[in-house]
Amino acid sequence: MVETTGGGPGDGTAEVLDRPLPDGVRRRVVQIVSDGFGGLTVAELPAQLRQYARFTPTRRTKFAGNAMAAALETDPLFRQRIGEKLREAQPELTGALDSGSPPPAADPLDVAAAAYVLRPTGWVKLVAAAGEEAQRADAERADEESRAELERLREELDRAREQTRAETERLRAELDAARKEAESLHRKLRAALSDVKRGEAALRRVQGDIEAVRAEGQAQVSAAESETRRLKSRLSEAEAALEATRRAAREGRSVEDMRVRLLLDTLLDATQGLRRELALPPVSVRPAETVDAVEPGRMTPKDIAARALSENDPAILDQLLALPQAHLVVDGYNVTKTGYPQMPLEKQRLRLLGQLSQLAAQTGAEVTCVFDGAELAAPVLLAPPRGVRVLFSKPGVTADELIRQLVRAEPPGRPVIVASTDREVADGIARAGARPVASAVLLKRLS
Numbered sequence: 001m002v003e004t005t006g007g008g009p010g011d012g013t014a015e016v017l018d019r020p021l022p023d024g025v026r027r028r029v030v031q032i033v034s035d036g037f038g039g040l041t042v043a044e045l046p047a048q049l050r051q052y053a054r055f056t057p058t059r060r061t062k063f064a065g066n067a068m069a070a071a072l073e074t075d076p077l078f079r080q081r082i083g084e085k086l087r088e089a090q091p092e093l094t095g096a097l098d099s100g101s102p103p104p105a106a107d108p109l110d111v112a113a114a115a116y117v118l119r120p121t122g123w124v125k126l127v128a129a130a131g132e133e134a135q136r137a138d139a140e141r142a143d144e145e146s147r148a149e150l151e152r153l154r155e156e157l158d159r160a161r162e163q164t165r166a167e168t169e170r171l172r173a174e175l176d177a178a179r180k181e182a183e184s185l186h187r188k189l190r191a192a193l194s195d196v197k198r199g200e201a202a203l204r205r206v207q208g209d210i211e212a213v214r215a216e217g218q219a220q221v222s223a224a225e226s227e228t229r230r231l232k233s234r235l236s237e238a239e240a241a242l243e244a245t246r247r248a249a250r251e252g253r254s255v256e257d258m259r260v261r262l263l264l265d266t267l268l269d270a271t272q273g274l275r276r277e278l279a280l281p282p283v284s285v286r287p288a289e290t291v292d293a294v295e296p297g298r299m300t301p302k303d304i305a306a307r308a309l310s311e312n313d314p315a316i317l318d319q320l321l322a323l324p325q326a327h328l329v330v331d332g333y334n335v336t337k338t339g340y341p342q343m344p345l346e347k348q349r350l351r352l353l354g355q356l357s358q359l360a361a362q363t364g365a366e367v368t369c370v371f372d373g374a375e376l377a378a379p380v381l382l383a384p385p386r387g388v389r390v391l392f393s394k395p396g397v398t399a400d401e402l403i404r405q406l407v408r409a410e411p412p413g414r415p416v417i418v419a420s421t422d423r424e425v426a427d428g429i430a431r432a433g434a435r436p437v438a439s440a441v442l443l444k445r446l447s
Contacts, residue, residue, distance in 0.1 A: 021116070025127055026069065028113030033068040034061045036085030046071045046078050072117065083118045094118060102126065259411040262325070266414045269324025314445035317437055321363040323415040329406055329434075330356060330442065331399060331420035332371040338421055338439040353385050355446040360387030368406060372399035400425045407432045 021029070034057050037045075042053050049071055052064040060068075072079050087094040093110065096102050097120050102111045115123035321328060336348035343351070353369060360367040366389075373392040384390040393402045403418060407429045410416050416434040419442040420426060426436035 021069075021127065022112070024109045025112045025116065028109050029072065029116050030061055030065045030069055032086055032113055032117055033072055033082055034064075035089065036082045037068070039085050040081060044078075044081060046075050049078075079117060079119070086114060086117055090114065097123075097126075263411040263413050266325040266411075272324070312438070312441060312444075314441055317417070317441055317445045318363070320415065320417045320435060320437070321359075321365040326363075326365040326415045326417065327410065328359075328365050328367045329403055329416065329418045329429075330367070330369045331403060331418070331422060331425060331439070332369050333399065334420045334422055334425075335439040335442055339443040349382070353388055353390065356388045357385035359446060370399050370402050370406070373397075400428075404428050404432065407434045410434075 037049075037052075037060060038057065042050050045053060048067055049064065052060050052067070055064065072082060083094075093102075093106060093114055096106075097111070097115055097118055102115075112127045115126040320326060330352070332349065332352060333345075336343075336345075336352050340348060340351065349371065356367050356369055359365075367387060368389040368391060370391050370393070373394060382390060391402060391406075393399045400422060403420070403425055407416055407418065410433075412433055416429075417437055418425065418429045418434050419437050419439055421439040430436055
């Protein structure tokens, strides 16, 4: 429906289009604006279109189409200037529109687009008629395309039917040939099965003979292997005895001899230490000294009981380390994390090893410090201090297990002291004959 309002003769500016501008007409209007755009100065352009002044017509149509259509609709002065450019470019078409008689041979879309820009009397009808004409043309074109597509599909269907008939005949011929071939193959198969049965019977006879020969061969091989093993065993025993003889002659002593020698040194040192501790006189005991009596200045049993030390007294560690051939084994991280856990591991190790080195120099005892290797991100480059043996546990072995191995390696009777708060470690080394000491006692002694 088209609405019109009153206006002067030849003036269509008061007419209003009550429907959207047809798509085809809109494209032609944008093209007209783009063509006339280049003939205007920047000052003559609306403010929203000045940014497109340097664009080529193609880019202007692509990127500024909506902006140009909106400016043409809302800015009468811009529409008038575009109309003047259109009259210069198409004088015949614009003159016919001004006279009210559009050329019959002209494209309806061009007529409607020019009417939309110039706004002569009746331009709304021209735009609406162009839209309807475009829709009819589109419908006719779609109908023509549909008819052509239908005809093409019919032709394809006829060709498919013909191909199907030919393919069916071919498949029937191939089926007959396949049946004849199958019958021939069945006959050959029956003959082959008969031959196979005869061959299988002969094969079974041959396999029986082979099994008999194989059993006999295996018996002979088993007897030979048994004799070979017996000879190898006697050879290994002879080699082992020879190697033991050579080793004994070469070394002159074994590991057990070393353990016995170390235990002997421990007993000798303990005897000398006991002699010094008891302050034995250089002569034998006199008979008169065996009489039970209290001599002036001697300690009573009550005084001796008062000399006992607490388990937490660091002096007890000095007494243990004063024993002959004493060996102190330290659970490194257990001690450092008890005394100074806030420090980095590297500084914990350095601080503890420095203190243990001083303790070893003071007491003369053998000192071994054990760290858990599982907490290391990389191998530790560490120079052990004087008098301290530093060991890290191997992958898969905890520091607790390494400590138990060190205790088990010592000969029975040697004083071994283990500094650790770990109850499991303490119980294990106590059963092996070592003396557990709490980490706090060692820390008090070191400080």
